[in-house]
Amino acid sequence: MPTYEYECGDCHFYFDRKQRFNEEPVAMCPKCQGKARRVIHSTPVIFRGSGFYITDSRGVSDSKKAGGSPPDKKTKKEKPG
Numbered sequence: 001m002p003t004y005e006y007e008c009g010d011c012h013f014y015f016d017r018k019q020r021f022n023e024e025p026v027a028m029c030p031k032c033q034g035k036a037r038r039v040i041h042s043t044p045v046i047f048r049g050s051g052f053y054i055t056d057s058r059g060v061s062d063s064k065k066a067g068g069s070p071p072d073k074k075t076k077k078e079k080p081g
Helices: 060-065
Strands: 003-008 015-016 036-038
Touching: none
Parallel strands: none
Antiparallel strands: 003 015, 003 036
16 A cells, blocks of 8 residues: 655645555645645656666667777688789
8 A cells, every 4th residue: 555645734744644546635634634735756767777878779880880990801812823
């Protein structure tokens, strides 16, 4: 069950309640009986693993654009004879 944080609009008292998703939000402050509202917090985003940096996603075609040298190709040269 998730825990929700509430704030009273009158006395600015903060309190927490464990509630199910389908339960109605708490409407009354337990301290002063004023109007309470649910406090919404932003969720942090954490990028882990490979693929989040430009150096992680470079392929063969990207290395040519960045100035990389192509693989060496050996060719046979025949002497005139």
